[in-house]
Amino acid sequence: MIVVASVFLVWWLAEASAAEPSSCVVCHSDVQVKYSASAHAGEVTCVGCHGGDAARFDLEAHSEGAGYKGALSRVAIVELCASCHSDPARMRAYNLRADQYSQYLTSPHGQRLFKGDSRVAICTDCHSTHEILPASEPRSTTYPSSVPKMCAHCHADKRLMATYGLPADQYDQFRKSVHGRALEEGGSLKSPSCATCHGTHGATPPQVEDVSRVCGQCHSRERSYFNESPHKAAMDALEFSECAACHGDHAVEEPKRSLFNTACLGCHEKGSREMLAGRKIMTLLDRAEEALRKAEAAAKEATASGIDVSVHRSRLPMAWASLTEALAVQHTLDAERVEELARNARSVGEEVQGAVHAAMGEKELRIIGLLLVWFFLLCTAAVAYLYKREVARERAFE
Amino acid sequence: MAAPDGGIERGPGEGERIELPQNWSSFDYLGAALLFVFLLQVASGVLLMAYYRPVPQDAYASVWWIMNEVRLGAVVRQIHARGTDILLAVMAVHLGGMLWRRAYRWPRGLTWIIGAVIFTVSAAFAFTGILLPWNETGYWLADATRKAISEIPIVGGLILQVLWGGQEITDETLLRFYVFHVGILPWAVALLISLHLLLVWRHGLSSERSPGARVPLVPDFALNVFLVGLLSGGVVLSAGVLAGVPIGSKANPLAPVAASWVPWYFAVVEGVFERLPLAGALAALSAGSGFLLALPFIDRAAAGARWLGHLLVVIGFVLVGVFLLGGLASLLSL
Numbered sequence: 001m002i003v004v005a006s007v008f009l010v011w012w013l014a015e016a017s018a019a020e021p022s023s024c025v026v027c028h029s030d031v032q033v034k035y036s037a038s039a040h041a042g043e044v045t046c047v048g049c050h051g052g053d054a055a056r057f058d059l060e061a062h063s064e065g066a067g068y069k070g071a072l073s074r075v076a077i078v079e080l081c082a083s084c085h086s087d088p089a090r091m092r093a094y095n096l097r098a099d100q101y102s103q104y105l106t107s108p109h110g111q112r113l114f115k116g117d118s119r120v121a122i123c124t125d126c127h128s129t130h131e132i133l134p135a136s137e138p139r140s141t142t143y144p145s146s147v148p149k150m151c152a153h154c155h156a157d158k159r160l161m162a163t164y165g166l167p168a169d170q171y172d173q174f175r176k177s178v179h180g181r182a183l184e185e186g187g188s189l190k191s192p193s194c195a196t197c198h199g200t201h202g203a204t205p206p207q208v209e210d211v212s213r214v215c216g217q218c219h220s221r222e223r224s225y226f227n228e229s230p231h232k233a234a235m236d237a238l239e240f241s242e243c244a245a246c247h248g249d250h251a252v253e254e255p256k257r258s259l260f261n262t263a264c265l266g267c268h269e270k271g272s273r274e275m276l277a278g279r280k281i282m283t284l285l286d287r288a289e290e291a292l293r294k295a296e297a298a299a300k301e302a303t304a305s306g307i308d309v310s311v312h313r314s315r316l317p318m319a320w321a322s323l324t325e326a327l328a329v330q331h332t333l334d335a336e337r338v339e340e341l342a343r344n345a346r347s348v349g350e351e352v353q354g355a356v357h358a359a360m361g362e363k364e365l366r367i368i369g370l371l372l373v374w375f376f377l378l379c380t381a382a383v384a385y386l387y388k389r390e391v392a393r394e395r396a397f398e
Numbered sequence: 399m400a401a402p403d404g405g406i407e408r409g410p411g412e413g414e415r416i417e418l419p420q421n422w423s424s425f426d427y428l429g430a431a432l433l434f435v436f437l438l439q440v441a442s443g444v445l446l447m448a449y450y451r452p453v454p455q456d457a458y459a460s461v462w463w464i465m466n467e468v469r470l471g472a473v474v475r476q477i478h479a480r481g482t483d484i485l486l487a488v489m490a491v492h493l494g495g496m497l498w499r500r501a502y503r504w505p506r507g508l509t510w511i512i513g514a515v516i517f518t519v520s521a522a523f524a525f526t527g528i529l530l531p532w533n534e535t536g537y538w539l540a541d542a543t544r545k546a547i548s549e550i551p552i553v554g555g556l557i558l559q560v561l562w563g564g565q566e567i568t569d570e571t572l573l574r575f576y577v578f579h580v581g582i583l584p585w586a587v588a589l590l591i592s593l594h595l596l597l598v599w600r601h602g603l604s605s606e607r608s609p610g611a612r613v614p615l616v617p618d619f620a621l622n623v624f625l626v627g628l629l630s631g632g633v634v635l636s637a638g639v640l641a642g643v644p645i646g647s648k649a650n651p652l653a654p655v656a657a658s659w660v661p662w663y664f665a666v667v668e669g670v671f672e673r674l675p676l677a678g679a680l681a682a683l684s685a686g687s688g689f690l691l692a693l694p695f696i697d698r699a700a701a702g703a704r705w706l707g708h709l710l711v712v713i714g715f716v717l718v719g720v721f722l723l724g725g726l727a728s729l730l731s732l
Contacts, residue, residue, distance in 0.1 A: 306476060306642025308466045366473060370639045377628045384628075388621045 022046065022054040023061050034131040049080060074118045078104070081123045103202035119160065126150055142200075145183050147193035148174055170194075173251035192218065212242040219243075225331040255327075257282050281330050284342040288323050291349030292316060298356040305363055312355040319348035428492040429598075430623045431630040435485045436591065438634050440584060442478040450530065452576035454569055457532035458648040465645055477638030482524045484634055486663045489517050490722050493690075497714040500697075500707075507694030509597040514690045516590045519583060521663060526579040528661065529572060537649030538658035540575070541567055549676050567651070665728035666721055686717055 024046040025032040035041055047054050052068035053061045062068045072080060082101035084090055091098045104110040109120045126142060133140035141150050152171035154160055161168040174180040174194070182191035197206060197214050206214045216223025226232060226242065235242050246263040247255065260282040268274040299313040326341035449468055451460040464471035493513065496502065502510035525543075529536040544562055548554050555565065561578075563570030660668045671679045689696075693710060700706035 303644055304642060306465065306472055306644050308462060308645070366639045370636060373635060374632055377632045381625050381628050384621050384625055388617065391617055 023057045024050075024052075024054050026057065031130050037133075038131045039134050039137075040132055044084075074122050075113060077124055078110075078113065078122050100201040103199070107199070107202045107204050109203060121154060125154070144189050144193050144195075145187060147195050148180065148184065151194045170250045173249075177248075177250060177252045178254040179252060190218075211244050215243040221325075221328040222331050225328055229331055229333045231331075231333065257286055277333065277335060280335050281333070281338050284335070284339050285323070285326060285330065288326065288342040288346040288349065291346045291353070292319055292323060293349075295319075295349040295352040295356065298353050298360070302356050302360050305360075307359050307363060309356050309359050312352045312359075315348055315352055319345045319352075322348075427622070427626045428488055428495060430626045432485065432488055432492060433591065433595075434627040434630045435481055435488065435634055436587070438631060439478060439481045439485065442474050442481065443580065443584075445474050446478060447580060452530070452573055454532055454572055454649075457530065457572060458645070461531040461533075461645055472642075473635075473638055476641065476643045477634055478527075479643040480637035480641055481634050482527065483662070484637060486517075486520060486524065487722065487725075489520060490718050493517060494715060494718040497711055497718065500711070502693045503697055504694060506597070506601050507698075509594060509601065510694055511691055512590055512594045512597065514687075514693075516587060516594060517690075518687060519587055519590065523579065523583045523587065524661065524663065526575040526583065529575045530579065531645055532572065532649050533646040534649050534655050535646055535659040537567065537651070538655050539660060540571065541654075542658045546671055546676075550680070660728065662725035662729045663721075666724035669724060689713060690717065 022045070028046075031046075035046075045054070046052075047067075049072075050069055051066070052063075053066035055061075056066065060066060062070070069076075078101070085096070086098050086101040088098040104123075105114070109122070112120045113122060128141050133142075135142040135144070137143060140146065148171055155166070156168050156171045158168040175184055179191050182188040183193055195203070196217075198204060212223050212226060222243075232242075234240075235245065241249075244252075245266070246259060247253070260278045264275055264278050268278075295316060299309050299316070302309045303313075322341050323345040326338050326345065329337050329341060332338075446464060449460055449464045449471070451457060461475070464475050466472070468474075496510065496513070525539075529540045540562075544558060544565075544567060547557050547561075548565065550557070558565050561574060563574045667683065670682050673679075674682060693714065697707060697710055700710065
């Protein structure tokens with residue numbers, strides 16, 4: 001009975017498992033390590049891209065008869081990826097778009113590739129080959145904070161860019177810019193990478209008339225206020241790249257009030273009516289910010305010395321919001337609108353400063369009180385000391 | 399007749415003329431200063447009790463009220479808070495001074511032991527006070543301590559039940575800390591101080607070992623103590639006025655703060671718990687405080703070897719030094 005059961009068990013277990021054996025990993029185990037951590041693992045097989053016969057364990061697996069394609073040409077790679085990724089029905093289950101290939105064809109990368117230039121970026125240059133990961137994965141080459149470095153791989157290569165007549169300093173400029181620092185150092189994924197402005201698969205430089213739209217995707221209030229300003233029509237007529245004309249592009253800095261002294265001079269003469277109007281807006285914003293900063297500093301100092309000024313301090317966030325709105329409204333060049341907001345912020349700032357200083361005044365009063373107490377203590381000590389000396393003297397007489 | 403070992407002497411004649419050894423050093427006045435600071439703590443504490451409300455929903459608001467609306471409320475609260483810092487720091491220096499003087503030797507052994515107990519009870523006293531404003535710093539310090547105690551096997555749960563009124567921080571905890579702070583510990587410390595002073599009275603100051611020149615209690619000694627009282631009162635008042643003690647934000651049990659604040663006098667205790675496993679930390683702390691408590695006995699047992707006596711003093715100084723320097727380091731790193 002036991003013998004029969006054992007034989008049955010051996011017979012039952014001797015069946016091959018359902019998992020398909022792959023001969024590829026016998027030699028290419030290094031590739032398998034990368035592949036098994038990728039988004040394609042379990043979905044796309046080796047044979048799916050490279051052809052061949054994974055069931056054979058000899059060199060025939062690589063034979064043409066087995067449909068082996070080997071390493072693909074650059075054009076073939078793009079077409080191979082597109083064979084799945086441009087099929088909406090196939091991509092639906094993964095919640096992926098299917099327009100990457102058609103977009104790629106509109107970009108200078110795609111256009112040049114199909115004209116025979118194999119040096120331009122193809123799918124695998126950005127996404128890597130075997131270890132492809134979704135862009136939401138922090139280890140991915142296309143994770144937002146990794147994108148600038150990834151683009152820079154080619155676009156910071158001076159020799160390569162020179163052949164296209166393109167500059168190669170964009171990445172150096174970008175990483176020093178307010179956007180680059182926020183993205184790469186601050187880790188803020190809200191900050192734009194190259195792809196945010198230039199697009200991804202359809203990457204192309206924004207045209208002059210598109211710059212304000214591109215910036216306006218995030219800076220929407222600044223864009224709509226700018227569109228109300230006399231600058232809009234004038235810049236369109238002269239084909240100026242709106243936002244970038246004052247703020248720059250890759251090297252965009254945190255906007256400082258000193259821009260009024262430098263950027264305006266690019267078009268307007270010193271002492272002109274326009275320069276004076278700009279100076280007025282600058283002064284309004286400067287004073288409002290100064291008042292709020294002083295109020296914050298005074299409130300902080302008071303809190304540190306144990307005086308509660310939270311009632312006054314709670315007014316400051318609304319005042320800062322007013323100033324922030326004024327900073328956006330300045331793009332209309334309408335000094336009156338800026339003045340209304342900036343004056344509101346400034347007056348709150350000055351009122352809070354006054355209230356905090358009044359509260360701090362109580363501390364000064366306490367210090368005066370303390371000095372009086374010390375005076376009293378020292379007088380008492382002096383009297384006690386004199387009395388003691390007198391007693392000692394009397395004792396000596398005795 | 400002369401009291402043994404240079405104690406207080408009642409003179410003949412009037413019958414009530416009390417004399418003390420003439421050569422007390424400044425270390426003796428530190429003890430007097432501590433007494434005055436303690437009395438100031440009691441006085442300022444009683445004033446605070448008039449406005450403080452020991453329930454979580456009112457505690458923070460009542461301390462805010464004291465700080466901002468009550469006349470001189472901020473000064474009184476800051477005197478009370480800074481008084482604790484001064485009390486514990488001066489206590490450690492006083493302890494170091496007495497160590498230097500070998501004041502732990504019998505017959506003053508009991509005086510020393512009671513002094514060491516006062517030191518420990520004062521730290522507990524301070525700890526219960528930190529939670530009372532129900533602000534973030536106090537709440538999370540009490541919570542971190544709760545976690546540490548809950549890990550103590552067998553008795554941990556019981557300790558929390560008695561001191562925290564449960565296994566978590568609740569309304570009960572605040573009320574219990576308040577009861578300990580104003581109802582139990584003040585009496586305990588007052589009793590211990592009385593015993594300490596009684597024993598000092600009985601055995602005399604350790605600075606005088608052989609009968610020498612003596613001075614009357616009144617007016618000489620009393621006047622000096624009066625001057626010490628004026629000075630310590632002035633110092634505590636100045637600290638209270640000049641060094642602000644902000645109340646911070648109200649405790650929010652749902653929003654833990656990243657790094658909980660620890661007062662300087664618990665910096666060493668925290669450091670020990672952070673660096674050693676629980677059993678090691680408890681052993682180290684017990685060894686440290688046990689050494690101070692048992693010092694008179696150890697010293698008597700080691701009476702034969704002179705070098706051992708010196709070693710005991712060195713160990714004691716290391717303990718006091720670690721306490722003060724560790725606290726100073728934590729203050730400077732903030």
